[in-house]
Amino acid sequence: xxGVTQTPKFQVLKTGxxxxxxxxxxxxxxxMSWYRQDPGMGLRLIHxxxxxxxxxxxxxxxxxxxSRSTTEDFPLRLLSAAPSQTSVYFCASSRQGxxxxxxxxxxxxxxxxx
Amino acid sequence: xxxxxxxxxxDSYEGQEVNITCSHNNIATNDYxxxxxxxxxxxxRFIIQGYKTKVxxxxxxLFIPADRKSSTLSLPRVSLSDTAVYYCLVGERSSASKxxxxxxxxxxIRP
Numbered sequence: 001x002x003g004v005t006q007t008p009k010f011q012v013l014k015t016g017x018x019x020x021x022x023x024x025x026x027x028x029x030x031x032m033s034w035y036r037q038d039p040g041m042g043l044r045l046i047h048x049x050x051x052x053x054x055x056x057x058x059x060x061x062x063x064x065x066x067s068r069s070t071t072e073d074f075p076l077r078l079l080s081a082a083p084s085q086t087s088v089y090f091c092a093s094s095r096q097g098x099x100x101x102x103x104x105x106x107x108x109x110x111x112x113x114x
Numbered sequence: 115x116x117x118x119x120x121x122x123x124x125d126s127y128e129g130q131e132v133n134i135t136c137s138h139n140n141i142a143t144n145d146y147x148x149x150x151x152x153x154x155x156x157x158x159r160f161i162i163q164g165y166k167t168k169v170x171x172x173x174x175x176l177f178i179p180a181d182r183k184s185s186t187l188s189l190p191r192v193s194l195s196d197t198a199v200y201y202c203l204v205g206e207r208s209s210a211s212k213x214x215x216x217x218x219x220x221x222x223i224r225p
Binding site: 042107 | 160
């Protein structure tokens with residue numbers, strides 16, 4: 001049972017480069033989301049999706065794009081990486097949004113932008 | 115979404131009961147209270163959820179007073195492995211609502 005799978009686990013980028021963080025879940029969850037966590041801080045919501053074809057902005061969406069073409073996948077795209085985007089990124093999924101139950105997290109993707 | 119306030123950090127010792135209180139003065143009628151635990155270098159994991167009074171599972175208990183403006187996560191007989199960050203979330207049971215985390219409480223357990 002894979003749960004939520006994130007790739008890559010580690011990535012180093014140069015300023016201005018673009019990349020995509022992949023997230024896939026095999027639990028048929030409707031709700032998926034991306035968070036970033038800076039050292040010593042809590043999690044901040046970047047973007048979320050309540051179902052295939054539906055996405056919306058979270059607390060800190062600038063500099064990131066998402067799409068949800070399938071229930072399983074929710075990639076996060078960095079359009080032009082900046083040092084301020086150095087962080088650990090977590091993808092999470094839940095059966096539904098809101099507080100309906102358990103949110104399952106991936107192992108995280110550690111991104112460094114030089 | 116109701117904003118939550120938690121202590122930034124707490125210290126305790128092995129074998130003690132630890133109570134972490136979360137304030138949510140603006141909680142709405144349909145809001146539920148959920149607690150997550152996060153170990154270093156890992157994503158958070160669900161601990162417990164409740165609406166009112168008391169909820170207990172194999173890991174923790176959640177106490178919610180009648181006015182629901184606060185809640186207390188109780189960890190019985192903590193061990194070193196309970197050292198983690200604990201997040202209190204308040205949100206509506208709506209499938210369209212986003213899930214927001216606050217800053218959490220950093221719990222340190224000493225031998």
